[in-house]
Amino acid sequence: MRVAVVFFAGGAKEKFLDIAQGFSRGLGEQGHIADVIDIETDYEKKLTSYNYIVLGAATSGFFKPKVSDKLKKFLSSCGHIAGKRCFAFVPKRSFASKALLAVMSAMEHEGLYIKNSGIVSSAEEAAYIGKSLHIGGSNIS
Numbered sequence: 001m002r003v004a005v006v007f008f009a010g011g012a013k014e015k016f017l018d019i020a021q022g023f024s025r026g027l028g029e030q031g032h033i034a035d036v037i038d039i040e041t042d043y044e045k046k047l048t049s050y051n052y053i054v055l056g057a058a059t060s061g062f063f064k065p066k067v068s069d070k071l072k073k074f075l076s077s078c079g080h081i082a083g084k085r086c087f088a089f090v091p092k093r094s095f096a097s098k099a100l101l102a103v104m105s106a107m108e109h110e111g112l113y114i115k116n117s118g119i120v121s122s123a124e125e126a127a128y129i130g131k132s133l134h135i136g137g138s139n140i141s
Contacts, residue, residue, distance in 0.1 A: 001032050001051040001136055008039040008071045010058030015091055022123030023054050023089075026130020034130070039074045048079030052135040053086040053112065056120070057103045065099040067106040075110040082111025087133060092121035 005023045009016035020036045027034040034054075037045050047053060059065035075081070088107055090099045096119040104114055116133070120126050 004050040022126030026127035046079035056089040088117040
């Protein structure tokens with residue numbers, strides 16, 4: 001299956017890229033084709049042809065995290081994604097659970113079907129999660 005590993009890094013591009021590549025490696029070990037997509041450089045990329053989406057994003061604000069307008073604009077213009085199954089993630093930091101909820105809310109606003117989510121601390125952890133995701137058939141995690 002084709003999987004899009006999408007991220008919006010804000011100021012933490014290296015960390016997000018490492019995590020996204022970890023997901024890609026893990027998914028590749030399952031035999032899936034996983035493309036890493038940086039919203040800031042690939043803002044015109046369409047996600048319609050992907051079977052599954054892994055999406056992570058940086059948020060602003062500490063106690064009340066907000067999702068960037070760039071992420072919202074990308075999701076609204078990246079093709080037909082409503083109903084697609086996906087995994088949401090944020091990197092580990094203080095109040096990461098609130099940041100994850102903000103990212104998931106933006107995804108759900110565009111009709112994405114979030115099957116699972118996580119706070120990811122490293123590329124190795126992302127690879128492990130990617131290797132463990134069930135993205136085909138009715139057992140999607």
